[in-house]
Amino acid sequence: MKIAILTLTNQRDDLIDGILANCLRKLGHEVNVRNYIYAGREAVCYEKPDVVIHPMVGGRYKLDFVKKCKEWGCEVIVRRGEAGVTSKVFNSENMSEDQRDLILGYWNYSPYVDMELVWGADFAHLLALEGHLKDRRKIKWCGAFAFDPYFAPGFERDRNHKKTILFATGFSTCDCRSDYCECGLPEESGYHERIYARHRAARDKWIASIKKLHQRYGNSWLFELKVRPGEMEEEYVTELSDIVKIHPQRSSSSEVLRKVDMLIHSGSTMAIEAHLMGIPSFNYINVNPDPFIAGVSRNVETYNELERLVGQTDTDRSNINYAVLRQLEDLLYGAIDGKACVRAADYIDQHLKGLKIKTDIPNTWPKTTEYLEDNVHLEKQKSDARWVCPCCRNVYYAAPNGVTRCPFCSMQIQMTSKAPVGQGVLK
16 A cells, blocks of 8 residues: 655654554555655645655644545544543543543544544543544554554663753743644634643743753753754743754654753653663653653652752653553553554554555645635735745735734634744644
8 A cells, every 4th residue: 555654743753653654564565754844735636646654633734634634535544642631631631631632533534534543542432432433343443553663673771971951941832922822722712721721830940950051060961952842942042042952843852862861841751761771850840740750750830849850860760750650651651661652563464465555636635715704805905915825835814913814724823024935833
């Protein structure tokens, strides 16, 4: 079969999708990996695959994408890049309806998706009960995709360097206007504003803490920083570039972690990646609502405690909370054994055997204006600025600053005077 894997982020998904592609090639399939945001539409129309492996369907753009692929006869498989949550957390009183919609997917994608690949068995069961794909046979749990690269032959920690701390940020919501809903929820949701306030306060404290920590340990430690996928580097460059090495947005966590001795994060799965390389980690000012991921590293809330721990921690071994890690593996992630992509490829191969797929894919993606709104114009009006959608690349016109929805593909785009074209976020 001819398979197109559409990868969402260069930092992690690209590496994992590359492993999955190689597994599928060993089973006899022709596989191409393409960037979903910037080349997804072109890949489908130009390469005309039989099968499309698509990221989680978390917004209108993604929903319309899988709908079109299905209409054209493609088999559509979704691979979830995140683990989800446990059933216990999902059903707890602390979980809001907005959070549940984000986890499951707000829009019903079930008519257009033939199989969904997830991490753990508990989340697969949760999706079958509460999600859109009600057929349990279509949901396959494969294990912890994110950690497969750490089991590759020859992949090990590089200790030939000066002691280095890596700060892994997690505050992407700060890069949007406080009234801009970047997540896969309808605009009327107030969820974004609440998260924006939380992330803004945490980022401010992080920047101040890094400066102070450098004054204390700058002579004995190197400082490095990696932004979360989707987070912008500009504010960190402005505030910290004279004392911190800031890794490019495209850098993968696995390559960056190889050359560090301590990880400071804000509630990230990178804590487990660090553990797999024998690196200690601390969760400083946690912003992750999942109690398991938040608890896998020691939580630190004050700068004084952070300063003390940096000076006292043994950097030759992991300090992971093994009890929480076992719970994560049993209840959420599934097996952390480097074989998630192997299992996913086997599921895909078995699913495709015997299928007669006949596609009718056009040479170009249809150009329609079904998402045209009153604040957007197809022809330039007085005082309008030229907007270019980073996803479908179509041009339209609107006020110079603010948030608009692309009339051609529904992608929401934020534009400021500092970014004349704007940064798009998939909706």
